[in-house]
Amino acid sequence: MRSEQARRPSWERPSRFTRVMAAAGLVFLHAPVWVIALYAFTTEDRTYQFPPPGLTLHWFEVAFARDDIWESMRLSLLVASAATLLAVILGTLAAFALARRTFSGKESITLLFVLPIALPGILTGLALLAGIRTLGLEPGFWTIVAGHATFCLVIVYNNVVARLRRIPPSWVEASMDLGARGHQTFRYVLLPQIATALLAGGMLAFALSFDEIIVTLFTAGHERTLPIWFYSELFRPRERPVTNVVAVVVVLVTLVPILLAYYLTRPDERGSE
Amino acid sequence: MAGRAEFSLQGRQAFYFALLLAPPLLWLGIVYLGSLLTLLLQSFYAIDEFTARIVPEFTLATYRQLLTQPAHIDIIVRTLLMATAVTLAAAVIAFPVALYMARYAGPRTKALFYVGVMLPMWTSYLVKVYAWRLILAKQGIASWGFEHLGLMGALDQALAVPIVGGPSLASSYIGMFVVFVYMWLPFMILPLAAALERVPASLLQASADLGARPGQTFRNVVLPLALPGLAAGSIFTFSLTLGDYIIPSVVGAPGYFIGMMVYQQQGTAGNLPLAAAFSVVPIVLIGLYLMLARRLGAFDAL
Numbered sequence: 001m002r003s004e005q006a007r008r009p010s011w012e013r014p015s016r017f018t019r020v021m022a023a024a025g026l027v028f029l030h031a032p033v034w035v036i037a038l039y040a041f042t043t044e045d046r047t048y049q050f051p052p053p054g055l056t057l058h059w060f061e062v063a064f065a066r067d068d069i070w071e072s073m074r075l076s077l078l079v080a081s082a083a084t085l086l087a088v089i090l091g092t093l094a095a096f097a098l099a100r101r102t103f104s105g106k107e108s109i110t111l112l113f114v115l116p117i118a119l120p121g122i123l124t125g126l127a128l129l130a131g132i133r134t135l136g137l138e139p140g141f142w143t144i145v146a147g148h149a150t151f152c153l154v155i156v157y158n159n160v161v162a163r164l165r166r167i168p169p170s171w172v173e174a175s176m177d178l179g180a181r182g183h184q185t186f187r188y189v190l191l192p193q194i195a196t197a198l199l200a201g202g203m204l205a206f207a208l209s210f211d212e213i214i215v216t217l218f219t220a221g222h223e224r225t226l227p228i229w230f231y232s233e234l235f236r237p238r239e240r241p242v243t244n245v246v247a248v249v250v251v252l253v254t255l256v257p258i259l260l261a262y263y264l265t266r267p268d269e270r271g272s273e
Numbered sequence: 274m275a276g277r278a279e280f281s282l283q284g285r286q287a288f289y290f291a292l293l294l295a296p297p298l299l300w301l302g303i304v305y306l307g308s309l310l311t312l313l314l315q316s317f318y319a320i321d322e323f324t325a326r327i328v329p330e331f332t333l334a335t336y337r338q339l340l341t342q343p344a345h346i347d348i349i350v351r352t353l354l355m356a357t358a359v360t361l362a363a364a365v366i367a368f369p370v371a372l373y374m375a376r377y378a379g380p381r382t383k384a385l386f387y388v389g390v391m392l393p394m395w396t397s398y399l400v401k402v403y404a405w406r407l408i409l410a411k412q413g414i415a416s417w418g419f420e421h422l423g424l425m426g427a428l429d430q431a432l433a434v435p436i437v438g439g440p441s442l443a444s445s446y447i448g449m450f451v452v453f454v455y456m457w458l459p460f461m462i463l464p465l466a467a468a469l470e471r472v473p474a475s476l477l478q479a480s481a482d483l484g485a486r487p488g489q490t491f492r493n494v495v496l497p498l499a500l501p502g503l504a505a506g507s508i509f510t511f512s513l514t515l516g517d518y519i520i521p522s523v524v525g526a527p528g529y530f531i532g533m534m535v536y537q538q539q540g541t542a543g544n545l546p547l548a549a550a551f552s553v554v555p556i557v558l559i560g561l562y563l564m565l566a567r568r569l570g571a572f573d574a575l
Contacts, residue, residue, distance in 0.1 A: 120516020
């Protein structure tokens with residue numbers, strides 16, 4: 001009787017169904033990325049035949065020799081660097097201004113600081129395009145950067161503001177009481193504390209910009225970032241396996257900063273939260 | 274003396290505050306809000322039918338065109354149905370994952386699950402869409418899997434269903450639906466896990482002690498407390514589906530979606546006012562959805 005009661009389903013322990021479904025969910029999320037990795041090595045270049053009839057490194061060589069890919073790669077890296085720099089400056093300023101102060105109208109300002117990632121990207125893209133056309137600007141490098149910086153600054157702001165709120169106000173007070181000037185308090189008390197959050201925000205911003213397509217298609221004009229190259233390749237493929245190789249490279253380029261950002265902002269075990 | 278010192282400090286603080294806030298605020302205010310307002314303004318202009326130029330005069334003609342043409346209504350309804358289906362499916366698939374990572378996993382497994390959900394979420398959007406095109410293609414992995422499981426007949430039957438079917442998974446609404454669910458699943462799992470983590474274990478214990486079966490506890494305790502997380506996740510899945518134009522154009526059936534219409538109207542069709550009016554539709558739908566969620570009490574437990 002007692003043992004039967006212990007075996008009755010309850011919320012204390014996960015049911016087998018929950019466990020299987022949770023594992024299946026995780027596999028579902030990861031499998032497609034591994035598929036791409038596999039297809040980068042296939043010897044079949046016309047269809048998406050599975051399993052691949054053979055494996056080769058040939059397509060890496062071909063992709064490496066393609067100038068159009070390097071060109072787009074270079075542009076994407078430049079755009080992401082410029083957008084990240086702008087986003088880090090603007091996002092950090094905003095975080096310092098808004099982390100602790102309360103004032104009337106603060107709610108609408110904080111709302112403004114989430115809007116660019118809360119609203120659908122297509123709206124941001126089309127809005128920027130409407131703005132560019134109204135001002136009579138020529139879409140190009142700087143309009144791409146401006147668009148990316150707008151949503152990247154939100155990422156940086158979120159990261160830095162979360163960290164600033166965790167610093168006890170007494171630290172700043174103690175620094176001031178000991179006679180430190182504002183810039184000294186910033187340099188020796190605040191900066192070491194927020195450095196990793198700043199770095200993480202910057203990395204995420206970089207990854208986000210490097211990979212962005214929805215807004216970029218509206219603001220790029222004739223420029224071809226790597227995602228735009230990829231997008232056009234989806235409709236007019238020149239060499240399918242080369243696209244697969246680029247896909248693997250893109251995943252690796254974005255994965256490294258994201259993993260780094262994760263380890264930098266991981267809640268630390270010393271229990272400061 | 275002391276009062277004066279305090280006053281000057283406040284004055285200086287206010288000055289520094291303004292100095293900090295001004296650049297980001299001006300950026301978002303001018304570049305972003307300015308653009309959004311321009312967009313809204315454009316939707317109240319119309320295209321001259323003969324010259325194909327935008328006439329900068331206030332008119333509701335574009336909105337009338339948006340809401341009276343049956344083809345446009347079809348697009349809005351199709352997008353709305355897809356967004357609803359995707360949201361429901363994502364919630365069902367996300368629940369066990371979120372439940373396990375929030376309540377049952379040990380610290381190590383939990384960290385593994387969080388990274389495991391976040392990595393695919395941050396992996397290149399286009400690469401993921403492309404991967405699905407490979408998987409769903411005629412000779413791709415999906416049909417290989419169905420064949421080896423002896424389910425090729427079932428797949429053919431599903432594809433033979435009118436409207437949702439098609440010549441292959443990669444060019445049917447079924448395939449598009451799968452891709453949408455896949456793409457937005459992490460956005461449902463994470464807020465749901467956060468909500469489930471906050472459910473006090475004592476409530477579950479009390480419910481069991483009072484004789485509730487697990488199913489009853491689920492309905493009366495877990496689900497109401499998970500509702501804010503479901504609401505937050507569903508806002509993501511709903512709004513992301515409404516605004517997307519890449520997925521329906523890379524994987525999917527010939528029918529248009531709101532996002533594709535926006536992209537096509539501003540581009541090849543050159544009708545920026547109609548594109549602008551179409552882009553207002555997701556905002557209105559999301560607004561209505563938020564109101565509905567609030568009325569159903571989705572935010573009460575917050």
